[in-house]
Amino acid sequence: MDMLKEYLALLQQFLVGLGVPEEQGTLAALGLVYLLLTLLLLLFILLLVVRSRGRRAVKREARRAAAAESEDVEAAELEKPPVADVEAAAEVVTEPEPEAAAPVAEPAVSAEAPSEEPPSVEAPEPIVVSAPEVEPVPVSMFERLRLGLNKTRSSLVGRVDALIGSHAKLDDEFIEELEEILITADFGMETTQALVADLTSRAASHKDDGPDALRNLLADEIRVRLNSGEAALETGGQGPFVIMVVGVNGVGKTTTIGKLARQFANQGKKVVLGAGDTFRAAAVQQLQIWGERSGVDVVAHAEGSDPSAVAFDAAKAAVARQADVLIIDTAGRLHTKVNLMEELRKMRRVLDREIPGAPHETLLVLDATTGQNALIQANKFQEAVDVSGVALTKLDGTAKGGIVVAISSQLQIPVRYIGVGEGVDDLRPFDADEFVDALFR
Numbered sequence: 001m002d003m004l005k006e007y008l009a010l011l012q013q014f015l016v017g018l019g020v021p022e023e024q025g026t027l028a029a030l031g032l033v034y035l036l037l038t039l040l041l042l043l044f045i046l047l048l049v050v051r052s053r054g055r056r057a058v059k060r061e062a063r064r065a066a067a068a069e070s071e072d073v074e075a076a077e078l079e080k081p082p083v084a085d086v087e088a089a090a091e092v093v094t095e096p097e098p099e100a101a102a103p104v105a106e107p108a109v110s111a112e113a114p115s116e117e118p119p120s121v122e123a124p125e126p127i128v129v130s131a132p133e134v135e136p137v138p139v140s141m142f143e144r145l146r147l148g149l150n151k152t153r154s155s156l157v158g159r160v161d162a163l164i165g166s167h168a169k170l171d172d173e174f175i176e177e178l179e180e181i182l183i184t185a186d187f188g189m190e191t192t193q194a195l196v197a198d199l200t201s202r203a204a205s206h207k208d209d210g211p212d213a214l215r216n217l218l219a220d221e222i223r224v225r226l227n228s229g230e231a232a233l234e235t236g237g238q239g240p241f242v243i244m245v246v247g248v249n250g251v252g253k254t255t256t257i258g259k260l261a262r263q264f265a266n267q268g269k270k271v272v273l274g275a276g277d278t279f280r281a282a283a284v285q286q287l288q289i290w291g292e293r294s295g296v297d298v299v300a301h302a303e304g305s306d307p308s309a310v311a312f313d314a315a316k317a318a319v320a321r322q323a324d325v326l327i328i329d330t331a332g333r334l335h336t337k338v339n340l341m342e343e344l345r346k347m348r349r350v351l352d353r354e355i356p357g358a359p360h361e362t363l364l365v366l367d368a369t370t371g372q373n374a375l376i377q378a379n380k381f382q383e384a385v386d387v388s389g390v391a392l393t394k395l396d397g398t399a400k401g402g403i404v405v406a407i408s409s410q411l412q413i414p415v416r417y418i419g420v421g422e423g424v425d426d427l428r429p430f431d432a433d434e435f436v437d438a439l440f441r
């Protein structure tokens, strides 16, 4: 108490020294102390608010990352807007992935401390997987596919059903509207016209069979076209089966490789990945994270190094480690003056020299949300690097799933895989019957 009085007297003297009248010195000193204490209190409250906001942001981010990784959150994912801008998509992807890996890899930590708040924004792990929202719900593979195709089903099949329901017969007006529905769903002009022509001629002999028959005929016409584009990828044979993954920027190459690596590893295959996209350091990291998750070796060089050198080392490593499958990632664009296609051709030559016949599969990744543009990309890559299969990603992000039918019937390249979400199991070997069932059943 005495000390307080002493400090107050000192402050009073100081204020008097500054020109405050002596009789008001005590009052001024008390006022100043009061002001300082109020400021300190306000500062403290501000700190608390900022901290709690930071925590909430971390929780939200963690839940989002865990949801993307979760095997069972398709419904939530389906609500996301389509990734229309390919460039933008690439920027979004690569960074969140590392965060997504950490929480899922440490379920024990979160289970032990479900209600504990992290001490600071820098240490979010303890709250990550304990979020109740990502409680896994068992969903069958077929149901996942159905969920992934929700947008296309409600737009394409929903509109077809409405059309059939409102038209008693297959007249000109019906055909016109059906054509419009198919074109809107990205079947493309060529496929739409051929399909409608075949449907009309078949429907002539089913005139009296009612609306269900028409619906079945349409499903069948789609199935026929999809069947011509279906051929599973067989990775067996002597030595490493080499898959080179190509495609423009942001279509989902690296993610597809990660999912494939996990699926092959789960089948007991030894997998090696080659980080041939040396354009960005983040691209190499992204692949390394997938490799870590699946216990798969990744051969990588520094950012900016020659992708063919990576292909060379990866091929050597795959042979030395007696791998069953080697998957090579590639850049979607190049920052140097080197032509992308020329670069890819060079990588192919290197692979062939090390493993005769390699690459055994040149898998072109196409983004379903880019619509008819995917066909143009396919033609360009086909001319340059002899594409042998297609993986069509992001079907969950578009109502225009008819692009699968366009690709299957217009390209001479089989569709190997389709992507209907961001989870590992959302990359599925393409099955025409299953696809049509998921849409029409």
Ligand SMILES: Nc1nc2c(ncn2[C@@H]2O[C@H](COP(=O)(O)OP(=O)(O)OP(=O)(O)O)[C@@H](O)[C@H]2O)c(=O)[nH]1
Pocket: 089, 090, 091, 092, 093, 094, 247, 248, 249, 250, 251, 252, 253, 254, 255, 256, 277, 283, 331, 332, 333, 393, 394, 395, 396, 397, 418, 419, 420, 421, 422, 426
């Ligand atoms: N919704 C959804 N997203 C997907 C699918 N496949 C890939 N993606 C997302 O697409 C984004 C781009 O994927 P990447 O694998 O980085 O694409 P990339 O072709 O390697 O891109 P670059 O390396 O920049 O050329 C990521 O956010 C992926 O999670 C899919 O089937 N559905």
Ligand SMILES: [Mg+2]
Pocket: 253, 254, 255, 277, 283, 329
């Ligand atoms: Mg990539």
